[in-house]
Amino acid sequence: MANIKSAKKRALQSEKRRLHNASIRSKVRTYIKRVIKAVNTGDWDKAMAEFRTAQPVIDKAADKGIFTKNWAARIKSRLNARVKALKAS
Helix, strand or coil: CCCCHHHHHHHHHHHHHHHHHHHHHHHHHHHHHHHHHHHHHCCHHHHHHHHHHHHHHHHHHHHCCCCCHHHHHHHHHHHHHHHHHHHHC
16 A cells, blocks of 8 residues: 555545446446347347437447547447348348
């Protein structure tokens, strides 16, 4: 553990931030899983609804720096492709 007061404070801040980021990361993964689950059931309406709710959650996480912008764009693109493929079939 740190001995200097500023280092102790920094350790506390980084731990608090780590827990907060982990919470957001978990939330994003949950929303992604919901979309995939809806796609796997074959219900396009539900899959589209889940995708629309997941999009802003993913974007907010990327804006806050939890994930990179490219990661968010790639995930949204892949989810959208799955939903569109469901509609086509």
